[in-house]
Amino acid sequence: MKSLSNALMAVLLAGGATVLAAQPAVAQKKNDKQQGGPQLKLSNEVRGPAAQAQTALAAKDVATATPLVAAVEAAAKSEDEKYIAGALRLNLEAIRMDSGGSSDALVAPLDALIANPKTPQADKARYVYQRGVIAANKKDNAGAATYFEQARQLGYNDPNLPLQIVKLKMDAGDIAGGSAELAKMVEAQTAAGQKPSEDIYRYAIAKTNQKKMTAETKAWISRYLAAYPTQKNWRDMVVFWGIQPQSVATLDKPQKVDMYRLLRTGKSLADQYDYEIYAQWAFDMGLPWETKTLINEGKAAGKIPAGSQNAAGLLTAANTSISNEGSLATLATRAKAAANGKLAASTADAYLGSDQYPQAIELYRVALTKGGVDADAVNTRLGIALARSGDKEGAKTAFALVKGQPRADIAAWWVDFLDHPPVA
Structure with missing residues (x-):
């Protein structure tokens, strides 16, 4: 936050508060018109x-200026004269403050000038802004935010002002207001062809998550990944949102696997842990085909060391389970003849895990037609199979049918992924 120092002094002394030396009224009016002042x-x-005080202030002669400013204040009757008195007092107190005085003495003349109809609007905007700076320096975040907002409405133009307002609202506990303000700033910068920094998005994500504003946090994650869709960012945000302990959303194991499937599709699985925990959870769900695919893929990518005992054990268990299950084609035939869609859904999951997308898509649709299944889960995975097969629009149609939470958010993640896929 900008402090009240030499910068404020420059603003105050340049703020249209000049008092002309004694001269005919006509000449004074002409000069005012030329300068655009009151x-x-x-x-x-x-x-x-007033003229003598101005001369003393220009020389920073506080001792001489002090009684002269007091005399002007005592004699001032009209709004014009009160404007001059306020401007002189402000200049005098600014000089004192620059020499170690308190900013408290600026409050009264600033308020008087803000209220005076003779104060030019551009100056009034600066004065309101400085009241905000004083409030911020005193940790009155709510008051500072109000002054800064008023300054902006009066036309004060500072590229840092929107971010100052955001921080003050956030620090005052108005996370919703700060988030809305920051969203407007990001939209304005984006519309102007500028790219807000990653820190802006991460700040908003952290602040909204601290207040458990799940929808707002997800909205900021979506904005972040639209602007910076790197593989690392995608992994960081997916893990943060739904996989790590105390994540934003509380997901069960099958739902977490659907998020890991997103990372795998975007080539954003980071390391041995990602591959092996995903493979373990898939096995726990009765999907040894997916476990086998993952272990082999992780080894080929150099992410799973050749000597990993955990991976070797999972692969052995997966192969045994696959042998015991028999042919997926046989299961598919039985699923199509079944009374409900449960076997079709589980067989479709097996096809999805072994990257056989046409078969998975067919059986997910059979499952939905027969019923007796969790339609949100099946539509999520139908969308995943369609996305992985390259049918982007078909995938979006399937994801749009997912209504219950947290699956609706998982589907929204996949839609974001289709619109802004990870890049290396």
Whole structure:
């Protein structure tokens, strides 16, 4: 946050508060018009000490300026004169503050100038902004956010202002307001052809997640991956959202496997752990075909060491189970003749795990037609099979049919993946 220092002094002293030396009123009005400042009518009681005070302030002669500014304040009657008095007082207190004084003394003249109709709007915007800086320095985050918002409405233009408002709202506990403000800033920058930094997205994700704002967190993750769809980011966000302990969403093992399937599709499985835990969970679900596929794929990719005893044990168990299960074609025939869709769904899962997508798609549709299955789970996996087969629009149609939570969010993850696939 910008501190009140030399920068503030420069702003205040450049803010249209100049008092002209004693001169005919017509000449003063002409000069004001040329400078675009307010046209002021000052009495002799104000004009004389004001001009002297201005000279003293220009020389930073606080001792001389102090009684002169007080005299102007005492004599000021009209809004014009009160404007001059406020501007002089502000300049005087700014000089004092720059020499180690307190910013508290700036509050009264700033408020007076903000309220004065003679203060030009551009100056008023700066003064409101500085009230926000003072409030922020005093840890009054809510008050500072209000002042900064008013300054923006008055036309104060600072590229850091939106982010300052966001941080203040967040720090004051208004996470929803800060998130909405940050979303507007990101949209504006994107529309202008700019790319917000990754830190912006990660900040919003962390803040909304701290308040357990699950929908907002997911929305920020989607924005982040649309802007920065690297394989690493995809893995980080999938693990953060649904796989790690205390993740954003609470998923059961089959739902986590569907998220691992997304990572595998995007070539975002990172290491031995990813391959082996995914393979283990697939085996636990009764999918030895998927376990075998994963172990072999992980070894070929160099992610599973040749000497991994865990992988070797899983592969042996998977091969034994596959031998005991028999042919998938035989299971498919039985599934089509079954009274309900349960065997069709489980056989489709086996085909999906062994990368045989046409067979999986057919049997998932059989399962949905026969019924007796979890339609959300089957439509999720139908969408996965269609996505992996290259039928993007068909996959989106299947994902759109998933309604219950958390499966609807899992389906949304896959739609995001289809729109913004991971890149190396």
